[in-house]
Amino acid sequence: MHPFDLTAPTALDEALEILDDPDAQPLAGGQTLIPTLKARLAAPAHLVSLRRISELRGVEADAGHVTIGAMTPHAVVARQARDVFPALAKLAGTIGDPMVRNRxxxxxxxxxxxxSACYPSAVLASNATIVTTARQIAADAFFDGLFTTALDEGELIRKVRFPIPIAANYQKFCHPASRFALTGVFVAKFATGIRVAVTGAGEDGVFRWHAAEEALGAACRPETVEAxxxxxxxxxxxxHGSREYRAHLARVLTARAVAAIES
Amino acid sequence: MVGISLTVNGVSTTAEVEGRTLLVEFLRDTLGLTGTHVGCDTSQCGACTVHVDGMAIKSCTVFVGELDGAGVVTIEALSERHGGLTPLQKAFQDHHGLQCGYCTPGMIMSLTALIEDNAKPSEAEIRRHLEGNICRCTGYVNIVKAALAATGQLDSAMSASHDTSRWGT
Structure with missing residues (x-):
């Protein structure tokens, strides 16, 4: 690893001030960034750990929504969102392994x-809002291709606000070694319609499967997807898998998620 | 350099560390606590598992400079606190839960965290919990057996069906 300065402020304002420096980068849980630094694929001059900023952590439920602080570990979401949004809690509880979920x-x-990350599918299918230090970004406008988002330099995610669906389900075909989603599908049913988001498969990252959403809006059954x-x-x-294989998995997993929702 | 003050196995420690110093490097090289192993150094094998503020984490994937004020517990503390091998450690010995032993500190720290949360984990829960701990000797059978024995449920559970959910659904 190349050397760098590390700062761990306790206040968000302080973190933002340091991050004004273009050589400074934020450090969240580090479960991707630290291995990346070890491989020397990134060499920031200054890392700003967000771990000690307490306002960035926590799971809060209010009428029809659950809001999750950006620095909340997966294990905490798995436990604390279980009653209000079980499909999201299940997704969080299957990311990586227990030690990765704690961090x-x-x-x-x-x-x-x-x-191949799991969370983007839940955010996109649930039509969640990403609340940043500068604005609110709708999920449909947030994901912008591989490893790219609508976030500007120095803009941090504060929290993610999920509308709670009537029913939802996440189905993932795990890569057996890495535990990443070889393909994963999150289906969320709202009074206004059904949203289907696929991760692990698309060349440009997570995407909505509009044809499935439309068909399921008319008839929410696994057979609809299979057809x-x-x-x-x-x-x-x-x-690990061809284009055809991933496309096929997307259809199979969507049908399974719909079956789980309707059972 | 970052100034930190943390508690390791109940002992307060103050140090100046480089930003890039990993927790496992600090434990082994600075404090001499070599019970925590570095297996892969790529966050996959879990041999470096320790507890930070009660949570099991991979100490090769955490900067110690982030841990000001934290409480760290390593494999060394278990027998010291228990006054001898813990029931889980004893079960590993009794049931041949290790061969080369390199992964064992991580296995013990990981399973200790599981048992603290869930006093009677099923075989499936134990296997799922060990997804982040790799052993290249045992094939896991005796590790799972040891965890069942340590939680007083060896007889009933070993005949239960094996968990296949880890291969995806």
């Missing part, structure tokens, strides 16, 4: 926007 955070995951053409989104291909 990794929702804000870090979303800001990184790894194409659909495969998603026509450009798919990733690598040694």
């Amino acid at each position: 990794g955070t929702i804000g870090g995951s979303l800001a990184n926007n790894d194409p 659909l053409d495969l998603p026509d989104e450009p798919m990733m291909a690598d040694m």
